[in-house]
Amino acid sequence: MTQRLFTPGPLTTDARVRDAMRRDWGSRDAAFIALTADLRRRLLDVANGADSHVAVPLQGSGTFVLEAAVGTLMGREHKLLVLINGAYGRRMATIARRLGLTVETLDHPENAPVDAARLAAALAADPAITHVSLVHVETTTGLLNPLEAVAQVVERAGRRLLLDAMASFGALPLDLAGTPVAAVLASSNKGLEGPPGLGFALVERTLIEQAEGRNPSLSFDLHAQWRGFAADGQWRFTPPVQIVAGLVEALRLLETEGGPQARLARYQRRFDRVAAGLEPLGYRLYLDRPLQSPIIATFVPPSGRPFDFAALYDRLAARGLVIYPGKLTDAETFRIGCIGALEDADFDDLVNAIAEG
Numbered sequence: 001m002t003q004r005l006f007t008p009g010p011l012t013t014d015a016r017v018r019d020a021m022r023r024d025w026g027s028r029d030a031a032f033i034a035l036t037a038d039l040r041r042r043l044l045d046v047a048n049g050a051d052s053h054v055a056v057p058l059q060g061s062g063t064f065v066l067e068a069a070v071g072t073l074m075g076r077e078h079k080l081l082v083l084i085n086g087a088y089g090r091r092m093a094t095i096a097r098r099l100g101l102t103v104e105t106l107d108h109p110e111n112a113p114v115d116a117a118r119l120a121a122a123l124a125a126d127p128a129i130t131h132v133s134l135v136h137v138e139t140t141t142g143l144l145n146p147l148e149a150v151a152q153v154v155e156r157a158g159r160r161l162l163l164d165a166m167a168s169f170g171a172l173p174l175d176l177a178g179t180p181v182a183a184v185l186a187s188s189n190k191g192l193e194g195p196p197g198l199g200f201a202l203v204e205r206t207l208i209e210q211a212e213g214r215n216p217s218l219s220f221d222l223h224a225q226w227r228g229f230a231a232d233g234q235w236r237f238t239p240p241v242q243i244v245a246g247l248v249e250a251l252r253l254l255e256t257e258g259g260p261q262a263r264l265a266r267y268q269r270r271f272d273r274v275a276a277g278l279e280p281l282g283y284r285l286y287l288d289r290p291l292q293s294p295i296i297a298t299f300v301p302p303s304g305r306p307f308d309f310a311a312l313y314d315r316l317a318a319r320g321l322v323i324y325p326g327k328l329t330d331a332e333t334f335r336i337g338c339i340g341a342l343e344d345a346d347f348d349d350l351v352n353a354i355a356e357g
């Protein structure tokens, strides 16, 4: 039975992406070196960052590259302000603390966007803060944070912005020529619709140049990783060759589709279908509509009757429809991912299957 994943990644991949992975590459071979160069160029192009940033892919999941970026770009002389309105903001704070960095948090409710005015006040009050981190789309709920406003506040205050764009990259347009972001951190298996196994950082060239020798970790040193690519086009350590090939194919498909703008429209159409199908059944969106990104939606089950997520999950999974549990501490919810290589009809099938319950 084919699996249809209504999840925030790993997600349903296109057959062409899976086909692109059906061969072997030698990691030092010219063909694979060219593939890596193509990958790095395409990643920058998605965010219009070729003039200002460098692309540094890293083996592992998205969290690996978050940890690598914080460890490489920040040191004991720095202080990080973490903007939090969900689990991924909290994870960023955990990473920075584990690295022994000085960390401050600005906490918000999980159903409210990051407040740029509060951020401006916090930066004005504490000149020691050198870096700010933001989660663009908080996958905990699907909430879209106000990147543009935050980036402008950070820029005006003369600090650096680290952006966890894991859930948004490839789907929400990002223009690094116009939006000041020091480092964009994302992975292969979300809006890019590639296979899981690779994270990447788009880092301002001047910033990565200054980061030599800062990260005490060998594997997670993004400066050394970047130097490796710059020197001979090769990966320092065994690259996930099939994942690179699958991701390059996924990036080609993104280009063919019309780029992030077109992809966002596709996700929005699906989100609207799911919401329009589930709301009459008594399921309610957890977030106010203006805060909701079409990447992933959090639903609150109908009130007045018991809700058994495990039973719903099993009933859907028996038909190859995979949904996602909620991640909120204070409310019973579940999530539907709207990303991935699925058809609109797949979302109708999902709504119909839920309705039969």
Ligand SMILES: *Cc1c(COP(=O)(O)O)cnc(C)c1O
Pocket (backbone or CB within 6 Å): 008, 061, 062, 063, 064, 088, 135, 137, 138, 139, 164, 166, 167, 187
């Ligand atoms: C997926 C995701 C990550 C990284 O998670 P991994 O499981 O390590 O890939 C980080 N931040 C956000 C917002 C995410 O959606």
